[in-house]
């Protein structure tokens with residue numbers, strides 16, 4: 001039984017002519033313990049997909065089952081609880097609160113859970129030790145390096161012992177050494193049983209995953225299982241074509257990757273949808289704003 005199961009999930013933003021189809025009937029099953037790398041050009045729907053899986057947003061259409069439970073049937077309180085207890089988020093833009101020290105930042109999710117101060121600070125300290133920041137507990141976030149902040153963010157994501165870690169470009173702002181440390185941490189968490197979903201523009205990082213999912217125009221266009229430690233064929237090809245020098249190269253590479261995708265009918269990969277196709281898609285869906293209020 002998959003821990004995450006999406007069936008024909010669509011997400012539309014806006015109304016009428018200004019409608020954007022951010023996700024277009026996505027089907028995706030993820031088993032507990034998988035490490036999935038999600039790739040795709042800018043605007044292809046990766047963050048939207050993560051936000052829906054992470055219960056930060058709701059689909060406009062389709063079903064999402066988390067551990068075989070229909071998410072749309074959860075009451076707001078149950079939904080917030082599921083998000084808090086089962087999912088840990090690590091974002092690209094570092095998101096520690098600037099006025100709290102590192103220890104308090106990491107302990108913060110436990111405040112909402114009603115855990116007593118001594119217990120929550122002990123737990124936060126243990127996690128900071130785990131990510132190698134035991135000597136930075138009492139620092140303010142502005143006194144940490146980018147890599148250290150991201151490690152603290154991972155510690156905070158883990159404080160509720162979530163089953164699922166969602167990392168949206170966790171190494172986007174980091175140099176290669178700090179990226180390596182963050183990736184090793186995610187990898188270790190995966191080895192100890194966490195399901196990890198990671199969005200990345202860097203094909204090299206797919207080597208940590210055991211599955212690579214490629215998105216384009218709100219759809220999953222390729223889904224490939226890979227051996228851990230190996231870079232999937234498609235990502236490898238992109239790396240050869242576009243050796244990595246900068247973040248821009250990654251984005252160019254991901255776009256090029258879409259062109260390389262094998263098509264069932266032998267034609268080239270689908271490009272940006274035609275205006276007509278987009279319109280058709282708009283008509284097909286009934287637009288409804290469903291942004292969550294309980295975040």
Ligand SMILES: Nc1ncnc2c1ncn2[C@@H]1O[C@H](COP(=O)(O)OP(=O)(O)OP(=O)(O)O)[C@@H](O)[C@H]1O
Pocket residue numbers: 013014020021022040041042043044045046047048049
């Ligand atoms: N709140 C919103 N309101 C309107 N449109 C949105 C909103 N959020 C996302 N979109 C649109 O949905 C599409 C998918 O966006 P999303 O952020 O999921 O892309 P992405 O693959 O994460 O891109 P990137 O690699 O740049 O982070 C884009 O066209 C975007 O403009």
Ligand SMILES: [Mg+2]
Pocket residue numbers: 046047048168
């Ligand atoms: Mg994004």
